[in-house]
Amino acid sequence: MSKLDAESSAKLLSDKNSNRAYNTFWMELGTNYATVKGEIRSSWITYPDNGKVPYSQAGIAANTRAGSYEDPEGRPLEGRPLSERCLMSFTGSGGPVLGNGYYNTTIQIVQTPGSVMMLTEMIHDVRVIPIVKSAAEGKHSPGVIPKWGGDSAGWYEGDTLVVETVNSHPRQRSYISATGKVTERYARWSDGEIFYEFKIEDPALYTSNWGGEMVLRVSKEPMYEYACAEGNYALAGVLAGARKLEREGRPHPPQLAMYAGADQSDGE
DSSP states (O other), X not given: OOOOSHHHHHHHTTTOOTTSOTTGGGOOOOSSOOEETTEEOSOSXXXXXXXXXXXXXXXXXXXXXXXXXXXXXXXXXXXXOTTTTTSSOSSOTTSSSOOOOSSOOOEXXXXXXXXEEEEESGGGOEXXXXXXXXXXXXXXXXXXXXXXXXXXXXXXXXXXXXXXXXXXXXXXXXXXXXXXXXXXXXXXXXXXXXXXXXXXXXXXXXXSOEEEEEEEEOOSSOOOOOOOOTTOSHHHHHHHHHHHHHHTTOOOOGGGGGGTTSOOOOOO
């Protein structure tokens, strides 16, 4: 972990690079190789054998994980990305599928008799998974209502929790389309580890089913507040910057050109 003192901060910021990672203190870069059940892994993906996501050409074009900065109006698959609006995390760590990020990777799991709640530290995304008796009772809501985190149903097969998720919101950083399905399996591997498996079935995006494995380990650190709130100043700042350039008679850089016809109030 980086030192937090005046000397270290001055060194980090000595080149005046505003794009340098101000969150370096919090980054969790790891101390070892990825290990699952005691085996060192080069990829979380276990099939296909090449360890790559088998995107089809349609899947590459659609790429549900892509974000766009092109449109302040936020049309269905455009607009300011959800992470900038603080609606969903940019790591996609809340799932489905559970992901990894540089920091804020802790997941709090709370189980009650009728459901499992998974709270992700990054932006505090929450999945509430109803628990039923068997796969036959695993029903989903009408597909016309997409959900952040998808529509999940869970049940136990022995000591393994199985979670089936469909109908992720189309703007979420998810690995499935509106017609795809993720099946996750959570099983206790040791006192401090949960063995996590996932399978993706989605012919709309992939040439074959694919899946993988990873391990969730008990954290020795508390879960921190990310403190990202919808309605932050990002978009207002972008618009204010465009208005300032106009007042000074300076040209818009390419990334601001789209705002040239926006409301002329300065927003500062």
